[in-house]
Structure formats: structure tokens, C-alpha cells
Amino acid sequence: KNLGLQGCATNLGISQQTLSRWQKELRETGDIEIRGSGNYASDEAKEIARLKRELRDAQDALEVLKKAINILGK
Incomplete structure (x- = not known):
């Protein structure tokens, strides 16, 4: 749809x-x-938040790839 x-x-x-x-x-x-709009206590806190987002995105991409490999392997 x-x-x-x-x-x-x-x-x-x-x-x-x-x-x-x-x-x-x-x-x-x-x-x-990507425009961050959060209120961060410091530049370091903002960088930590950015890195956490980046890590989460990479983990999500890895999960998708694992599922694709699993499907293609059948």
C-alpha cells in the first residue's frame, strides 16, 4: 500500500x-x-548522545543484514 x-x-x-x-x-x-535539538550539559554529553545514536543505527543495520543473510541462506 x-x-x-x-x-x-x-x-x-x-x-x-x-x-x-x-x-x-x-x-x-x-x-x-541531522540537527540535534536536545539540551546537553556539555559538548562531551552531546558527542556521547551522537555516538549512542550512531551505535544504535549500526546495530539496527547489522540486525537487518543478519535477517537478510538468514533468508538468503535458506
Whole structure:
């Protein structure tokens, strides 16, 4: 089922404008700029939060690859 931009944005809990901007950035630059808006006590705390996000993303990607390998191996 094709949800369209608005349906996808609603499912993600973000505005259609944000999703549209991300889509445009990805098309133009091949990347999406991540803007941190949290309040951090220090630059170190902000860096720790960034590294935790990066680690979580890498772990998620690894899980997807494991599942793909498992499916392809059958």
C-alpha cells in the first residue's frame, strides 16, 4: 500500500514539511543533515548522545543484514 508523503509523515510522527525537506536533501546531496535539538550539559554529553545514536543505527543495520543473510541462506 502506497501511503504517500502525508501518510508516511503521519506514521513517522513528523510533519509532512520535515519529511519533504529530508527527501529533497537526500535527492540533492545523497545525505540528510541531522540537527540535534536536545539540551546537553556539555559538548562531551552531546558527542556521547551522537555516538549512542550512531551505535544504535549500526546495530539496527547489522540486525537487518543478519535477517537478510538468514533468508538468503535458506
